[in-house]
Amino acid sequence: MKAVGARLPRYDGIGHVxxxxxxVDDVRxxxxxxxxxxxxxxxxxxxxxxxxxxxxxxxGVHAVVTAADVPKxxxxxxxxxxxxxxxxxxxDGEARWKGQPIAAVAAESEALAQAAVDAIDVRFEERxxxxxxxxxxxxxxxxxxxxxxxxxxxxxxxxxxxxxxxLDRALxxxxxxxxxxxxxxxxxxxxxxxxxxxxxxxxDGRLTIxxxxxxxxxxxxxxxxxxEWPLNRIKLVGGTVGGGFGGKxxxxxxxxxxxxxxxxxxxxKWRFTREEEMLCSSTRAPWHMEIADAVTSDxxxxxxxxxxxHDAGAYARFSPYGVTKHAFHHTGAxxxxxxxxxxxxxxxxxxxxxxxxxxxxxxVSLAVETHMNRVADVLGLDPFAIRLRNANRVGDTTGNRxxxxxxxTVAVTLAAAERVGHELGAQERAMTNERRAGDxxxxxxxxxxxxxxxHVVVHGVSGNGGxx
Amino acid sequence: xxxxxxxxxxxxxxxxxxxxxxxxxxxxxxxxxxxGCQQGGCGACTVLVDGEPRRACLxxxxxxxxxEVTTVEGLGTPTHLAPVQAAFDRHYAAQCGFCTSGFxxxxxxxxxxxGGKTREEVIEALSGxxxxxxxxxxxxxxxxxxxxxxxxxxxxxxDEGPQQEATLIPGxxx
Numbered sequence: 001m002k003a004v005g006a007r008l009p010r011y012d013g014i015g016h017v018x019x020x021x022x023x024v025d026d027v028r029x030x031x032x033x034x035x036x037x038x039x040x041x042x043x044x045x046x047x048x049x050x051x052x053x054x055x056x057x058x059x060g061v062h063a064v065v066t067a068a069d070v071p072k073x074x075x076x077x078x079x080x081x082x083x084x085x086x087x088x089x090x091x092d093g094e095a096r097w098k099g100q101p102i103a104a105v106a107a108e109s110e111a112l113a114q115a116a117v118d119a120i121d122v123r124f125e126e127r128x129x130x131x132x133x134x135x136x137x138x139x140x141x142x143x144x145x146x147x148x149x150x151x152x153x154x155x156x157x158x159x160x161x162x163x164x165x166x167l168d169r170a171l172x173x174x175x176x177x178x179x180x181x182x183x184x185x186x187x188x189x190x191x192x193x194x195x196x197x198x199x200x201x202x203x204d205g206r207l208t209i210x211x212x213x214x215x216x217x218x219x220x221x222x223x224x225x226x227x228e229w230p231l232n233r234i235k236l237v238g239g240t241v242g243g244g245f246g247g248k249x250x251x252x253x254x255x256x257x258x259x260x261x262x263x264x265x266x267x268x269k270w271r272f273t274r275e276e277e278m279l280c281s282s283t284r285a286p287w288h289m290e291i292a293d294a295v296t297s298d299x300x301x302x303x304x305x306x307x308x309x310h311d312a313g314a315y316a317r318f319s320p321y322g323v324t325k326h327a328f329h330h331t332g333a334x335x336x337x338x339x340x341x342x343x344x345x346x347x348x349x350x351x352x353x354x355x356x357x358x359x360x361x362x363x364v365s366l367a368v369e370t371h372m373n374r375v376a377d378v379l380g381l382d383p384f385a386i387r388l389r390n391a392n393r394v395g396d397t398t399g400n401r402x403x404x405x406x407x408x409t410v411a412v413t414l415a416a417a418e419r420v421g422h423e424l425g426a427q428e429r430a431m432t433n434e435r436r437a438g439d440x441x442x443x444x445x446x447x448x449x450x451x452x453x454x455h456v457v458v459h460g461v462s463g464n465g466g467x468x
Numbered sequence: 469x470x471x472x473x474x475x476x477x478x479x480x481x482x483x484x485x486x487x488x489x490x491x492x493x494x495x496x497x498x499x500x501x502x503x504g505c506q507q508g509g510c511g512a513c514t515v516l517v518d519g520e521p522r523r524a525c526l527x528x529x530x531x532x533x534x535x536e537v538t539t540v541e542g543l544g545t546p547t548h549l550a551p552v553q554a555a556f557d558r559h560y561a562a563q564c565g566f567c568t569s570g571f572x573x574x575x576x577x578x579x580x581x582x583g584g585k586t587r588e589e590v591i592e593a594l595s596g597x598x599x600x601x602x603x604x605x606x607x608x609x610x611x612x613x614x615x616x617x618x619x620x621x622x623x624x625x626x627d628e629g630p631q632q633e634a635t636l637i638p639g640x641x642x
Contacts, residue, residue: 009557016565017553017572019500019540026499192504192512192566192600242502242566243600274505 012240023242024196024210025271032198033062033106035253035260035270036113038120039280040095040102043131043349044144045124047093052103055116060108063264064116067092067102070259071228077218077250077317079225084153086146087315087352089226089255095124096144096314097351099280106260106268129349133288133311136346144314144347151316151345159345160320160327162399165338167294170303170444174294178375182291182367186311187284189356193242194272195252195281199261202235207258211238214248222251223258234258246355250282250317285322285353286311289367294338295375299386302444303338306330308364312345313352318359319345325360331399332368333409334390337444339399384417388428395435396445407433469533473498474542484530488522489513491529492539500540500569504598511597514570515539521574540569543576544621552576554621555614556607563601571597575611584615 015021040047052064067073067090076085091102103120107113128142135141136149152158171177198210207229213219213236220236227234241248253270260268272281287310294303308326312319323343330341356362376383392398392407410433417424436445471478473496482491489506492498492515504512506525513524516538544550549557552575562568571594578584578593590611599607613619 013557016562243564
């Protein structure tokens with residue numbers, strides 16, 4: 001335990017303060033071309049005409065790529081995990097969000113690349129667009145996706161479900177039903193380093209890609225899949241990220257750069273402008289969440305019905321996983337025995353959404369914790385006491401049948417109360433996370449208790465500024 | 469046109485309206501100033517021009533012909549850090565590091581001008597700089613420490629890798 005509690009120098013600290021840390025944009029390869037993309041100016045449109053010949057004819061333009069140049073154009077970020085694909089690398093016939101890349105150019109300078117993009121002959125037929133997830137299920141909602149309004153691949157269902165206990169009985173037994181609607185909005189990750197990569201064709205036919213990705217092997221897999229190349233022909237160089245916050249889990253520039261590098265046989269660099277980063281890189285998802293809790297007048301939560309609708313934007317990317325996280329965390333740090341959860345991934349004509357700090361958990365926690373206060377308000381009870389009462393305890397099982405071996409809800413709640421100077425009664429102050437028993441085990445939680453057993457912790461951590 | 473960059477006279481061939489950031493990064497391959505926004509909004513490209521902190525992305529070459537330009541490369545080296553650099557390292561004032569060059573240059577101008585001893589002064593001087601990672605508290609602490617002479621650059625440890633095998637988790641094979 002030499003690291004815990006010790007004040008250790010950062011491995012990258014000296015590099016940062018002397019300007020020697022090398023980010024992708026600092027890599028210098030002679031002969032590097034600049035990349036710019038033609039992006040859809042409409043949130044939803046048919047691409048009626050696309051002719052890149054005028055761009056290709058410009059002196060100093062070395063390659064132009066469209067959907068026709070991509071060996072495997074449609075590939076899902078989670079396809080390797082069995083999540084079916086829906087997103088084209090370059091829009092093919094239809095653009096489903098404002099900013100979607102349609103073609104890309106590699107040219108001698110940034111200005112020339114932009115001039116070539118402007119020279120591409122493209123014409124659109126605008127189509128009705130959908131922006132409000134609450135209207136996605138309406139009969140007259142615009143059709144924007146081959147899957148209809150929702151991502152349909154949750155086993156036999158078109159949404160993520162949790163069913164536990166008997167919610168109807170809990171609602172019948174309740175003294176009150178407390179309802180709430182929570183709608184956190186989209187957030188741009190806004191790293192100081194915009195999305196950047198540099199693809200270099202090597203003399204031996206391989207490709208070296210310098211990338212700002214947060215997810216090296218993931219990006220390697222995505223590039224290889226689109227190219228239909230074996231992994232060992234691509235060398236991905238990364239590890240130094242100028243701020244990620246989840247936004248650099250997406251493979252934003254690497255694959256298009258790879259295509260342009262192969263086609264031009266020149267090194268190519270694409271660095272998003274700040275405007276592109278803000279408008280065209282993925283964001284945290286907006287959510288719509290509805291909670292109805294069956295509660296007793298003394299503060300027990302007997303059951304919860306929850307609806308969560310996740311705005312995926314135009315394509316699924318990681319959104320199915322985000323909804324699964326909601327399914328996992330929709331009871332928060334509390335034990336609620338009767339549950340009915342439905343979570344939908346809904347498509348809109350917005351920029352696709354993705355991971356961001358605490359992916360999925362942050363939004364559901366906002367709803368759950370705000371709702372705990374609302375329950376306390378409605379019942380006229382102390383908001384800390386109601387959390388302590390319903391807290392996860394040793395031996396409790398979650399909605400997903402996970403047995404709690406050492407939950408920290410009680411300790412954290414007591415510590416939070418102390419830090420903000422919130423006074424609690426002696427009974428609350430004496431609480432621990434030990435198994436509920438005797439008078440402290442209400443009838444509705446008896447079946448929640450599981451025998452003790454072994455548990456395994458599996459985790460993955462990547463470093464993008466935390467110093468780890 | 470000519471610039472003196474980090475003490476060395478340089479003839480530059482970029483067009484007169486090219487930004488100083490373009491000249492430094494693309495012509496002279498001095499990469500510590502970063503292209504964070506290229507709109508003057510983030511401060512990551514800040515360098516000293518005749519001793520004053522300036523946004524390199526907004527400064528056309530023609531406006532500074534003959535000027536003296538200092539970037540982070542012109543401050544200290546890993547084994548001889550300048551006080552502000554040492555303070556940033558000591559106080560963990562950098563996380564991803566992308567904004568750090570700009571913060572270090574603006575802070576250097578502040579401290580060398582005799583300022584930066586109070587939190588208010590530091591916040592005022594660095595208000596045009598964006599850091600997405602640290603939350604600024606550690607940056608302010610670093611600058612005030614440097615301004616007050618509380619950091620000894622010679623005492624900063626340079627991490628030369630693990631000196632001995634460490635067992636982080638008792639019983640683990642590592």
